[in-house]
Amino acid sequence: MRRELRSDFTTRQTMLSDLFELYYYSDVTIKPVEMHSHDYYEFYIFLEGDIAMEIENVAEPNIKLVPGDIVVFPPGVRHHAIARRSAPKNKGKEQNPTPYRRFVFWINDKYLKELVSISPDYAYLIEEAQKGKFIHHLESALFGQVQSKAITVLEEISTVHYGHDAFLRIYSSELLLTLTRYVYESEHKISVPENTDMMGQLITYIDEHLTDTLSLDILAEKLFVSKSYIVHEFKNRLGLSVHQYIVKKRLAGCRDQMLSGIPISQAYITYGFNDYSNFYKAFRKEYGYSPREYVDIHTMPG
Template identity: 30%
Template sequence: MSKKMMPTAYAPKPSMEQRDYQIHYNRDRAITQLRSRFKRHVHQHYELYFLISGNVHYHVEQRSFTLKAGDIMLIRPGQQHYAELIPSDDSYERYVLWLHPSYLEKISTASTDLQLAFNHINFHGSHLSLSSDVIVLLSNLLHHIWVQSQSQEYGADMLARSYMNELLIMVARAKLNNPLYYRPKHLNDEQLLVETLDYIHEHIHEAMTVEHMAQQLFVSRSFLSKMFTENMGISIHKYIVQKKLHLAKRELLSGQSTHSICEQFSFGDYSTFYRAFQREFGMSPRVYVQAMKEDEEADYEAEMRK
């Protein structure tokens, strides 16, 4: 049995850099002061969020989910999300597990794809409400991963990864055994919207057109465009561009050149990327990177003065 380790209070989480995974275990009591600190964001890794306690509305893209203790949120790279805290007497306690897509590919086998837990995620599949016995099992596995990831004992790294495999398999089974997440195609506009968003997320690095997307989803271009705009309040084209730009920002901060980013997200040429970036964020890519560096330096100097 692993030793008991205490959760830490919330603090801005460091980026994953080249790490395969990263786990955080946080508990906060000053909920009122904490509420404004959670902002809508995106990242390039998978996230598994497990709520232990607290009154939380969790937002993914344009949908909101009211969570209860033991609920899980599964976030894919590129999905905008954040937790909204509602004032209550409960502490806010949760696990947050980050996983690089390349890591999940590496540890999967031909017959067991460990990315399955995050595949077919739509507005329903992002949120899992589990039975009490599964909640206990997953809570224990997350605790074991947390403890072993902090340990220097012999074999701790292998144990952490072993527990991680078990966790991902159990979450995938929970989804596979629940028909809510695998309904027939195109029952209504909501299901078509779900499939459209899934298609965009899976092909975000490609040069997508509404015409091609409509062909893949077996609907007319005009119907797809109208349905998407009515439900999302934004055109498909603008949504795709915004999604690409938010992911491109991450790549800029990681040191990627604008030329490689243009190729990676199929912007066509630099001038197209530059104009889109300027419109969306009010500054050029170069100015944005410089501003972020200056903010980091200012934060570092402020920390050193403490």
């Protein structure tokens, strides 16, 4: 059964938790919010709507947001979201307004410092915002994975299972680090170092070519190793065949695209499942649900 993950929006701008808070909002009637700042960090993950963001002391006064935008506000930065007024496309006809959908992720300063003490990688987006770069953008596949991580946090928030507090820390830190990784790697050209071991190069090549034709012959040719070496390394180090690894990664790519709103029929073709019946069986075996059931369970109500 689908859980109700959506929160009713309020204009409250103070944190109640001493760690983090995460909300999913979907509004047709938009409540105005005055210019404000926080004493905590805000990660604003924009999903949909006709919205502009006004940030104090930024050259462009009203920045129109597009789905996939991530906006980061350190403490003390004044800002607010503004509903844009678009002219109706068909005058005289009633329009169905696009809902204003977003995740709002608040992190307490003390909790962020705790995470940064574990790894400075957590601080990248904050450091960029402190330099004046508040807005970043992710393409749909990566953005879909961020949404999936956010949904996992919200689902854990709504439970009372054993280990609840520990899982909240794990999932919230994973959401922040995933968001940071994808933004960083989207904005920096990441190449494989020459001294990376061969298994690392194999995995990197596969992960970067999941939407292309992949086979043992192609991997052996591209990386100048024997097919028997590839088979041996995957079995020894991952306990999977090359084919099993590729299928798992492609299924994960399909899943993330579907959760980002891309039609199932487009997602499975994109990732090389030319036959829907085979895709359906593989997806059900991997995730325990049919593709449609999985989307219905994990997609937030609009």
